[in-house]
Amino acid sequence: MNYISTRNKNNKVPPSKAILDGIAADGGLYVPESFPLFTDSDFEGMAEMPYPERLATVLSRFLTDFTYQELLDYATAADAKFDGDSCPLVKVDDDVYIIELFHGPTSAFKDMALSVMPYLMKAAKDKLNEKNKTLILVATSGDTGKAALEGFKDADGIDIMVFYPFDGVSGIQKAQMTTTEGNNVCVTAVKGNFDDAQTAVKNIFGDKEFGEKLLNKGIALSSANSINIGRLIPQIAYYISAYVDLLGAGETEKGEAVNFVVPTGNFGNILAAYYAKKSGLPINKLICASNKNNILTDFFSAGEYDTDRTFYKTASPSMDILVSSNLERLLFDVSGGDDKMISSLMKDLKQNGKFSVSHSMLAALDSLIAAGYAEEKETTLTIENFYNSYEYLLDPHTAVAVSVYENYINSCSDDAKTVIVSTASPYKFAVDVYYALTSTRVTDHFNALKKLNAYTGLDIPDGLQDLDLKTPRFNGVVKKDEIKDAVRQFVSEK
Numbered sequence: 001m002n003y004i005s006t007r008n009k010n011n012k013v014p015p016s017k018a019i020l021d022g023i024a025a026d027g028g029l030y031v032p033e034s035f036p037l038f039t040d041s042d043f044e045g046m047a048e049m050p051y052p053e054r055l056a057t058v059l060s061r062f063l064t065d066f067t068y069q070e071l072l073d074y075a076t077a078a079d080a081k082f083d084g085d086s087c088p089l090v091k092v093d094d095d096v097y098i099i100e101l102f103h104g105p106t107s108a109f110k111d112m113a114l115s116v117m118p119y120l121m122k123a124a125k126d127k128l129n130e131k132n133k134t135l136i137l138v139a140t141s142g143d144t145g146k147a148a149l150e151g152f153k154d155a156d157g158i159d160i161m162v163f164y165p166f167d168g169v170s171g172i173q174k175a176q177m178t179t180t181e182g183n184n185v186c187v188t189a190v191k192g193n194f195d196d197a198q199t200a201v202k203n204i205f206g207d208k209e210f211g212e213k214l215l216n217k218g219i220a221l222s223s224a225n226s227i228n229i230g231r232l233i234p235q236i237a238y239y240i241s242a243y244v245d246l247l248g249a250g251e252t253e254k255g256e257a258v259n260f261v262v263p264t265g266n267f268g269n270i271l272a273a274y275y276a277k278k279s280g281l282p283i284n285k286l287i288c289a290s291n292k293n294n295i296l297t298d299f300f301s302a303g304e305y306d307t308d309r310t311f312y313k314t315a316s317p318s319m320d321i322l323v324s325s326n327l328e329r330l331l332f333d334v335s336g337g338d339d340k341m342i343s344s345l346m347k348d349l350k351q352n353g354k355f356s357v358s359h360s361m362l363a364a365l366d367s368l369i370a371a372g373y374a375e376e377k378e379t380t381l382t383i384e385n386f387y388n389s390y391e392y393l394l395d396p397h398t399a400v401a402v403s404v405y406e407n408y409i410n411s412c413s414d415d416a417k418t419v420i421v422s423t424a425s426p427y428k429f430a431v432d433v434y435y436a437l438t439s440t441r442v443t444d445h446f447n448a449l450k451k452l453n454a455y456t457g458l459d460i461p462d463g464l465q466d467l468d469l470k471t472p473r474f475n476g477v478v479k480k481d482e483i484k485d486a487v488r489q490f491v492s493e494k
């Protein structure tokens with residue numbers, strides 16, 4: 001199976017090349033040319049498997065130039081980095097379940113893909129006989145950065161640079177990134193928000209002259225953001241896993257469609273759910289949950305994507321995004337692969353900061369996706385109420401999803417079983433979670449971690465313990481137009 005660019009379908013590459021390049025040369029995103037179809041008996045078979053086998057089964061249908069055995073080896077090695085089950089499904093109420101995706105080394109769902117992706121990237125280099133050094137550039141809203149650093153630190157033949165918004169991540173997220181180990185890593189703060197960092201990094205990928213200069217030094221750029229299809233394909237597996245867990249536990253009947261509620265930022269996670277649906281997973285509605293940065297809610301209601309609006313910093317910083325890259329992939333698919341139309345929309349976005357889709361396109365999106373958002377106050381209240389009702393502690397991102405789901409269910413009659421996608425450990429956002437529970441604002445992040453532990457008795461994840469005792473290794477701050485210089489400098493020091 002090949003992958004094609006959303007901006008030019010004739011630009012066609014095998015899976016390994018799509019992963020290694022990270023983004024298509026024409027600026028488009030690689031998408032599967034076709035989708036495999038999983039049948040009821042495939043799902044029944046997977047219900048019997050441990051997670052690494054489920055993951056390898058899904059990967060093998062999408063990454064056809066890798067063998068099943070290779071993929072199983074990578075999935076098994078990735079799984080070993082998790083604390084217990086990779087993605088347990090917890091029943092919280094009648095017909096409502098939570099899939100926990102935060103048991104990886106960095107306590108956020110980004111680990112689900114980034115613990116396996118470095119193996120895929122290294123194998124892709126071997127398959128393509130790529131001798132250049134790979135330099136991965138990452139723009140992060142907080143969680144991708146650390147998960148990518150953990151995944152790629154000390155990887156042979158691969159270096160990684162992470163750019164995070166200076167004021168836009170939680171104190172714990174920042175400490176996780178700046179104390180990272182490894183000799184092939186660099187972490188830099190950017191004066192600006194996530195969109196500024198992501199745009200600057202995307203511009204570097206599009207800068208042919210700069211790319212040539214690096215290639216002359218034996219360095220090829222790649223990406224570990226969800227613009228890289230190597231991030232999205234592993235994420236399809238946990239949607240299928242949640243479904244077959246429900247089936248295996250007798251909670252659903254064969255073929256019964258369920259809802260997934262996804263706290264959304266760059267639209268990668270929810271796009272993986274859509275790809276699962278395309279591959280035969282019975283999904284009723286995909287519920288796209290945003291925080292106060294509700295550009296997606298507006299888009300799905302009116303068909304206009306307009307970035308000319310206030311950017312808010314919220315308690316769910318990993319969703320503080322106005323330019324959701326992976327929407328491009330959804331629009332490409334829903335338009336039947338209209339690469340010309342996508343190119344023109346993306347040109348509008350670049351030149352005018354907005355684009356609009358047709359009524360028929362909006363209607364098609366409406367049948368797939370329900371979108372909503374939560375104000376900050378609702379998020380806080382949801383954390384408190386959910387803890388009081390179920391003794392279950394939500395992180396602010398997952399609380400956004402729960403709040404949006406509650407509004408959804410109150411406004412329509414949908415009795416499909418629903419899985420809430422939980423994307424982070426509450427400890428990553430200890431200050432805000434502790435405030436939601438107690439109305440007390442502790443300013444020190446590490447103190448909040450301890451207080452939250454004393455209040456709830458929940459274990460602090462290993463990776464977040466003793467972070468305050470580690471010395472930060474990186475304190476560089478650059479302006480958004482200096483990111484390229486930072487790359488130049490990192491390369492020259494190597």
Ligand SMILES: *Cc1c(COP(=O)(O)O)cnc(C)c1O
Nearest residue numbers: 143265266267268269318423424
């Ligand atoms: C990245 C992230 C999100 C948003 O996921 P996207 O794939 O960017 O939509 C939500 N919650 C948390 C905790 C995250 O780290």
